Amino acid sequence: MDLSQLFKGQKLKMKCPACETSFDAPAEKVMKEGSVIDCPGCNKGITISHDDASFKELKKSLDELKKMFR
Numbered sequence: 653m654d655l656s657q658l659f660k661g662q663k664l665k666m667k668c669p670a671c672e673t674s675f676d677a678p679a680e681k682v683m684k685e686g687s688v689i690d691c692p693g694c695n696k697g698i699t700i701s702h703d704d705a706s707f708k709e710l711k712k713s714l715d716e717l718k719k720m721f722r
């Protein structure tokens with residue numbers, strides 16, 4: 653199954669590690685390790701790392717999304 657296709661158009665909550673602003677990020681970007689998402693709070697680019705501690709919260713949302721499609 654192509655996950656990035658599955659999550660297209662979905663939004664995931666994530667928190668900027670720099671300014672701690674919570675915002676909705678496009679899921680297909682979050683799924684892709686190494687992609688950069690611009691923070692609406694501080695306009696810094698956040699590079700997605702799936703090993704990052706801040707990704708743990710995201711992973712929860714991802715798992716919930718996956719359940720919905722199961």
Ligand SMILES: [Zn+2]
Nearest residue numbers: 668671691694
């Ligand atoms: Zn920020």
